[in-house]
Amino acid sequence: MRKKELKLVVTFHTTADAMAMEKACKENGVPGRIIPVPRAISAGCGLSWCADLTEREQIKAMMAKARIEEEDMHECMV
Numbered sequence: 001m002r003k004k005e006l007k008l009v010v011t012f013h014t015t016a017d018a019m020a021m022e023k024a025c026k027e028n029g030v031p032g033r034i035i036p037v038p039r040a041i042s043a044g045c046g047l048s049w050c051a052d053l054t055e056r057e058q059i060k061a062m063m064a065k066a067r068i069e070e071e072d073m074h075e076c077m078v
Contacts, residue, residue, distance in 0.1 A: 004077045004078060005077065005078065006053060006075055006076070006077055007050050007051065007052065007053065007075070007076065007077075007078040008050070008051050008052065008053050008055065008056055008059070008073060008074070008075060009035075009037075009038060009041065009048050009049070009050050009073070009074045009075070009076055009078060010048055010049040010050075010051075010059065010063075010070045010072075010073050010074075011037055011041060011044070011045075011048045011070065011071040011072050011073075011074065012044065012045050012047065012048065012049075012068075012069075012070060012071050013044040013045065013069070013071050014044065014045050015045045015046070015047055017045070017068055017069065017070075018034060018045060018047035018048065018049065019034075019047075020066070020068050021034075021049050021063070021066075021068050022034050022049070024062060024063075024066040024068060025049070025059075025062065028062050028065075028066075030051075030055065030058055030059060030062050031051055031052065031055055032049050032050055032051030032052075032055065032059070033049070033050055033051075034047055034048070034049060034050075035047070035048055035049075035050045035078065036048070038076055038077075038078055040076055040077075041072075041074055041076065044071050050078055053075060056073070
């Protein structure tokens with residue numbers, strides 16, 4: 001079983017936004033992965049982007065460039 005760590009979790013309003021995030025991150029070399037929204041978080045769609053906390057600014061910049069709007073950004077144990 002994977003050890004839980006404090007991570008940045010980005011939630012989205014729609015599944016389409018989450019999928020656009022995954023595509024944009026792969027194209028731009030931004031680390032992270034799609035995960036189900038953790039139970040501790042309530043979100044509009046069931047998918048979220050999980051990455052290290054140190055990637056927050058890179059993720060924000062890439063999202064602005066790709067015009068992807070997050071629902072919220074959380075720090076939680078994943």
